[in-house]
Amino acid sequence: MIRTRFAPSPTGFLHVGGARTALFSWAYARRHGGRFILRVEDTDLARSTPEAVQAIFDGMRWLGLAHDEGPFYQTQRMPRYREVIAEMLAAGTAYHCYMQPDELDRLRAEQREQGRKPRYDGRWRPQPDKHLPAPPAGIEPVVRFRNPADGVVAWEDLVKGRIEFANSELDDLVIARADGSPTYNFCVVVDDWDMGITHVIRGDDHVNNTPRQINILQALGAQVPLYAHLSMILGDDGQKLSKRHGAVSVMQYDDAGYLPEAVLNYLARLGWSHGDDEIFSLQQFCEWFDLDHITPSAAQFNSEKLNWLNAHYLRRCDAGRLADLVRPRLAARDVVVGETPSLAAIIELHRDRVGNLNELADVAEPFYIDLQPRSELLARHLTPETLPLLDDFAARLGEVPWQAAAIAALIKECVARHGLKMPKLAMPVRVLLTGLEQTPSVDALIALFPRATALERLARAGRLASPATDAAA
RNA sequence: GUCCCCAUCGUCUAGAGGCCCAGGACACUACCCUUUCACGGUAGGUACCGGGGUUCGAAUCCCCGUGGGGACGCCA
Numbered sequence: 001m002i003r004t005r006f007a008p009s010p011t012g013f014l015h016v017g018g019a020r021t022a023l024f025s026w027a028y029a030r031r032h033g034g035r036f037i038l039r040v041e042d043t044d045l046a047r048s049t050p051e052a053v054q055a056i057f058d059g060m061r062w063l064g065l066a067h068d069e070g071p072f073y074q075t076q077r078m079p080r081y082r083e084v085i086a087e088m089l090a091a092g093t094a095y096h097c098y099m100q101p102d103e104l105d106r107l108r109a110e111q112r113e114q115g116r117k118p119r120y121d122g123r124w125r126p127q128p129d130k131h132l133p134a135p136p137a138g139i140e141p142v143v144r145f146r147n148p149a150d151g152v153v154a155w156e157d158l159v160k161g162r163i164e165f166a167n168s169e170l171d172d173l174v175i176a177r178a179d180g181s182p183t184y185n186f187c188v189v190v191d192d193w194d195m196g197i198t199h200v201i202r203g204d205d206h207v208n209n210t211p212r213q214i215n216i217l218q219a220l221g222a223q224v225p226l227y228a229h230l231s232m233i234l235g236d237d238g239q240k241l242s243k244r245h246g247a248v249s250v251m252q253y254d255d256a257g258y259l260p261e262a263v264l265n266y267l268a269r270l271g272w273s274h275g276d277d278e279i280f281s282l283q284q285f286c287e288w289f290d291l292d293h294i295t296p297s298a299a300q301f302n303s304e305k306l307n308w309l310n311a312h313y314l315r316r317c318d319a320g321r322l323a324d325l326v327r328p329r330l331a332a333r334d335v336v337v338g339e340t341p342s343l344a345a346i347i348e349l350h351r352d353r354v355g356n357l358n359e360l361a362d363v364a365e366p367f368y369i370d371l372q373p374r375s376e377l378l379a380r381h382l383t384p385e386t387l388p389l390l391d392d393f394a395a396r397l398g399e400v401p402w403q404a405a406a407i408a409a410l411i412k413e414c415v416a417r418h419g420l421k422m423p424k425l426a427m428p429v430r431v432l433l434t435g436l437e438q439t440p441s442v443d444a445l446i447a448l449f450p451r452a453t454a455l456e457r458l459a460r461a462g463r464l465a466s467p468a469t470d471a472a473a
Numbered sequence: 474g475u476c477c478c479c480a481u482c483g484u485c486u487a488g489a490g491g492c493c494c495a496g497g498a499c500a501c502u503a504c505c506c507u508u509u510c511a512c513g514g515u516a517g518g519u520a521c522c523g524g525g526g527u528u529c530g531a532a533u534c535c536c537c538g539u540g541g542g543g544a545c546g547c548c549a
Contacts, residue, residue: 009549044548101547108545117475117545142547160478169476169545177547184549207477208544231479232542238484240542266485269498273486276497295479295486298542302484305499315512353511411508426508438510 002034003198006060006067007188009041010052013249014059016301017203017233017241020267024230025201026065027268027289037195038067043074043187059250063260064282072195074187081182084190084220085143085175093219094175096141097124119171120144143176145186145216153211158199158228158291165211173212189213193222201228201291204298228291233270234300241301257329257356259317262310271299279312311355319344322351322360329361335368341448349440349448366434367449371457373435381428381437389418389425394458402451408443433457 004025008018029036038060042048060067088094099120108118125146126132135141147170154164175186182190188209192200207229217224235241253263264282272295274280274288314322323343330337337343343364350363382390393414400410415425426442433454439445446454 007549011549041549047548097547104547112474112545115474119475119545157478163477165477171545174547179547181547183547188549204478205543206549209549211477229478234542236484238541270485276487278485278498292489293487297479299486300484302499305485308499311512352513408508415508422508430509436510440511441508443508 001198002029002032003037003196004029004034004201005037005039005192005195005197006065007039007041007191007202008056009044009047010049010056011044011047012052013055013251015241015249016267018056019059019063019250019263020233020270021201021203021230022060022065023063023264023267024228024272024289024294025199026067027286028199028201028291029068030286031289034198035068036066037072037197038070039072039074039191039195040070041074041184041187043182043184045075048075055249055251062251062254063264069195072191074191077187077191078182080194081176081187081190082180085182085186088145088175088219089143091219092126093146094143095124095126095146095172096135097144097172097174098135098139098141099124100139117169120173122172125172140178142174142178144172145175145212145219147172147212147215153214155210155214155224155227157207158226159231159294160207160229160296163207163210167211167215170212170215175216185209185212186216189216189220189222192225193217193220197225199228200225201230204229204231228294230271230294231296231298234298236301236303238300257358257360258306258310259313259325259357262306262313265313266306266309270301271295279309307355311352314354314356314360315352317351319348319351322347322357325357326360326364329357330364330368333361333365335361335365337364338368340450340453341367345448349444353440363434363436363439366436371433371435373431377431377435377437381431385420386424386428389414389420390428390458392418393425393429394455397446397455397458398451402447404441404443404447407446408441411443429458432460 006018006022006025008014008022014022026036028034040053040056042053057071085094089096097120104120107121111118124132124141124144148167151167152164153167153170154162157163173185174183176182191197192213210227210229214224233241250263254260261282264285265279268280268285268289269278272289273293277288280288326343326347327337330343346364346367347360350360354360354363393411396410396414397407400406411422411425415422418424427437429442429446430437430439433439433442433445433449449457
């Protein structure tokens with residue numbers, strides 16, 4: 001049984017990198033009928049917050065990535081960590097170290113100066129023929145893992161291939177602080193072990209932790225899971241994402257009017273591929289997803305492609321669902337959505353001309369408010385040339401069957417009778433009905449309104465046209 | 474500094490020795506459609522980081538450069 005996990009540390013929101021890691025872990029479990037476990041790595045008390053935990057859950061829920069087990073919290077597993085540390089101390093795979101932080105700092109600075117890799121020198125590490133000094137009084141020791149002194153640690157990374165580290169490169173890392181609290185690399189190992197994780201799918205930045213974790217796992221006699229390290233996602237500009245630079249919460253995509261399926265599809269395609277396929281459902285993704293087709297190199301986020309995908313999903317999404325998603329956005333603008341025209345009908349007519357839900361709200365808004373077209377637009381389109389045509393058209397619109405086709409016929413007829421081009425009528429109608437110069441074809445637009453509303457908005461032509469124009473007309 | 478990773482169009486990528494003088498998608502340009510703006514359709518340009526090998530043959534394998542990234546915490 002395949003068991004994967006997503007293990008965020010709750011120090012901020014769920015950003016795109018984390019979301020993709022979660023997606024891949026989730027999909028891998030789905031694909032193989034396995035289990036997907038959510039684990040909150042909150043051992044850093046100073047930086048972890050309940051708000052951040054909630055933000056991560058919110059992001060996962062928005063994306064629809066449900067976990068099968070958990071969430072587990074590392075802060076609730078302290079007794080278990082202490083137990084394992086005691087066992088390791090007893091077994092001699094870990095030992096007490098009394099070196100003080102400032103001493104360590106000095107050592108590291110020295111090493112760096114000499115061009116060497118800064119690392120603990122093993123002074124408290126017990127050796128067969130070594131005489132350890134007596135523990136200094138009044139100092140609480142840390143616990144260090146006794147890393148193998150030589151040989152290599154290697155694993156077959158499912159994304160990057162074989163990776164090998166010399167044990168001589170690794171020092172004895174601290175697994176418990178002076179206050180007894182366990183450290184990250186140790187907790188991860190115990191958790192992955194206890195939770196029976198078979199595939200660790202995580203960010204690239206953990207490659208350097210992996211050899212240490214494998215060594216601890218082996219010291220514990222635990223089964224070593226398989227690892228897949230995903231390369232990072234860069235910002236639109238090729239720069240690393242950070243809090244102050246482009247790292248946005250997935251929930252900001254919700255705010256910006258993106259559909260979760262568009263974000264998911266985009267993320268799936270970032271660093272993974274299935275031949276030339278670009279657009280596919282989550283379900284299709286689960287059937288196709290494998291670790292063999294993940295790119296080992298970093299990927300740059302491309303908003304334009306996300307926009308394209310979002311527009312695509314907007315076009316094929318159920319109009320009723322879109323209406324439900326747009327309604328709160330209109331409410332946030334204090335726009336009261338009326339009975340007619342129905343929001344779904346407006347959306348149906350506009351969906352293939354917009355890129356996101358907010359733009360959908362933009363085009364829906366004029367239907368429900370007391371519209372005041374901008375004067376320069378009126379001036380531009382309500383001209384002496386067009387006003388008679390407009391009047392004539394408005395007058396006859398009262399009798400025509402209320403369907404786009406019939407209205408279209410009337411438009412053509414009026415335009416022809418006045419010897420003018422189509423836009424001479426279409427443009428002022430657009431502005432009078434919606435306040436916009438760009439709308440769907442006017443026949444369909446008019447048909448969307450109740451007849452009385454359409455007539456009323458068109459009737460304002462005379463009132464709104466400037467006196468000078470009136471006189472001229 | 475040391476260790477580790479990465480390297481195909483502007484971007485995401487296909488490509489696992491001949492199917493590739495490199496394919497798809499986004500973006501871009503032109504044209505078509507057209508009641509404005511879009512959508513859509515058609516066409517087009519742009520890439521294998523450099524140098525050495527291996528091989529009859531390399532984008533694909535090896536080595537060396539170069540460039541980018543990551544890690545070196547009693548953070549996660």
